[in-house]
Amino acid sequence: MATPSNVAIAELEEAFQQRIDREEKIEPKDWMPDAYRQNLIRQMSQHAHSEVVGQLPEGEWITRAPTLRRKAILLAKVQDEAGHGLYLYSATETLGVSREELTEQLLAGSAKYASIFNYPTLTWADVGAIGWLVDGAAIVNQISLCRTSYGPYARAMVRICKEESFHVRQGYEIMTVLARGSAEQRAMAQDALDRWWWPTLMMFGPHDTDSAHSGRSMRWKIKRQSNDELRQKFVDQSVAQAEFLGLAIPDKALKWNDTRNHFDFGEIDWDEFRAVLDGEGPCNHERMEARRKADEEARWIRGATLAYAEKERVRSSTGTES
């Protein structure tokens, strides 16, 4: 096949942008600029890895959940996270990258996952705070992504958003029970909010002015709202929720601004953000070890099921009785 000339590529790119501007979805077999494809693979696989690694901090509490009801709910939630990872891997693979490559990138550390999952879950209240805040922040981002320009990503997001609201509500319910409980339980809830609030705000990524991929992602409508817009939305909706619980958001600068019609809030500790992304968070090492162990220990099962399937195939094609 002849290599398309630069002129031909410029024309294809122009047509591609027009399609995006018309709000037409891009589907797997369509021509797309290589940078669009790479940008999506990076963002979607990062998203998939986050769902999978996200099972770890909460998974630790399944055996320690305070009641059978809570245990069943937490188990279902963690199962959902695995499912969300699979929807997203499946959507990412439509871009021509294999599941094995994606897994290797995670294990080699060349692909990132949400920095929030490198923080430890110290008490049961953390499970509540994760559902309420972390999943709450994820939904704000994911609702926006339901309108992303790549069809398979948008469809995965719609399915994920439907399931994710259960995650937020179960988390908020845990917080409500603790906030209405003994002084000790209230203190536990406040402590969880104190520890999870800032890392949750970091989930939305760097400021728009410092975000490496933002401009182009917005033009291609991979992202529909900027990091700062989404973060603001999350802060605005969280204030009343914290008030209802009688808990204090740990930010002295948090204040309603009549002119902006939004809450003002303090500056994020970006040094901490970068350090955690660079592998220096409290649990980075532990999380990656858990993923590596899972991959290695399941390898023989993948091999055995494949060998069995192959044997069955040969058996049925030669008509040999087993």
Added chain:
Amino acid sequence: MSKNLPLWEVFLRSRRGLEHKHVGSLHAADPEQAMQYARDVYTRRLEGCSIWVVRSADIHASQEGDAAAFFDPAEDKVYRHASFYDVPDGLKL
């Protein structure tokens, strides 16, 4: 890494009376495993009452590049639609 688990496409019938609809894909060694994984990944909330799994390699798809020419024969046949015809006023047809 040795051989990888093949890819399967998953189709769900959400309730009786409706058709099966594509919902996504997964990796599995054989049809039985694909079916169990499909149940676990795509029907955790009773989204389906029937599942089809098909090896992705067995699907033949129309080519996006040829779509314009391929679907072109239907383009100029507006008379295939009921809305093409005038219905006399006040008459039900």
